[in-house]
Amino acid sequence: MRVIIKENSDNVSKWAADYVAYKINHFKPTKGRPFVLGVPTGSSPLGMYAELIKLYKAGKLSFENVVTFNMDEYIGLDSSHPQSYHYFMQENFFKYINIKPQNIHILNGMTKDFAKECSDYERAMRNVGGVHLFIGGVGVDGHIAFNEPFSSLESRTRVKTLTESTIKANSRFFDNDLSKVPTMALTVGVGTIMDAEEVMIIATGKNKATALKHGIEGALSHVWTISALQKHRHGIIVCDRDAASELSKETVEYFMDIEKNNY
Numbered sequence: 001m002r003v004i005i006k007e008n009s010d011n012v013s014k015w016a017a018d019y020v021a022y023k024i025n026h027f028k029p030t031k032g033r034p035f036v037l038g039v040p041t042g043s044s045p046l047g048m049y050a051e052l053i054k055l056y057k058a059g060k061l062s063f064e065n066v067v068t069f070n071m072d073e074y075i076g077l078d079s080s081h082p083q084s085y086h087y088f089m090q091e092n093f094f095k096y097i098n099i100k101p102q103n104i105h106i107l108n109g110m111t112k113d114f115a116k117e118c119s120d121y122e123r124a125m126r127n128v129g130g131v132h133l134f135i136g137g138v139g140v141d142g143h144i145a146f147n148e149p150f151s152s153l154e155s156r157t158r159v160k161t162l163t164e165s166t167i168k169a170n171s172r173f174f175d176n177d178l179s180k181v182p183t184m185a186l187t188v189g190v191g192t193i194m195d196a197e198e199v200m201i202i203a204t205g206k207n208k209a210t211a212l213k214h215g216i217e218g219a220l221s222h223v224w225t226i227s228a229l230q231k232h233r234h235g236i237i238v239c240d241r242d243a244a245s246e247l248s249k250e251t252v253e254y255f256m257d258i259e260k261n262n263y
Ligand code: GLP
Pocket: 040, 041, 042, 043, 044, 045, 071, 072, 136, 137, 138, 139, 140, 143, 144, 145, 146, 166, 170
């Protein structure tokens, strides 16, 4: 696993965006051979999206042949709901770039047939040849996408019930009213994310420090689903000093040293 520790969240966003741009540009995607990107919502990736938009506007990056798969979506919110992940992606990213609408995939939280929606989503990923780079955030309890504690580390796209901790954390987007937060979501599984060629998790702020400690220094465990990254061949965590603040001094020194000359 690579752990990239940056001074602050702006530097994390910049590094993450530059890395995504490098991967896409290096791949030289075409219509018949698109670059497949897994994308998250939440506050963690916002700065990265802003940087990617800048790179696009500067002519340094094109999304013409990029296909995206979002990680998750609340059940019961339609795409016009301001807190739906459909809406989030349009407003914070897609409407500013040249991605083709048909290349965007987001789970439909309004479907009547959850099982079909989830298996169709997995099939769509397979049909396009799998995900090249899956980007994610991490919850305070260590969840990736909506794979709450005790999710199977082999899980696939499915319905998940949200924990009280996640409902509380996400209530800040719903007028701090717990009763407005959906209690269920559709989410890609830990196994779905781990199938990607590369996985990059973005973590900023002190409230993510415990999750990173367990994910990086703890045992592989379904309690902290982020720890699944330990078994991935190309796992990256890019974080700021605050999110790294519960790591041991030795761990921080090791990664600062080994990454000092890396991209
Ligand atoms: C939600 C999302 C996750 C996200 C997490 C952290 O639960 N389903 O994908 O990583 O929140 O969000 P934030 O980045 O806002 O802290």
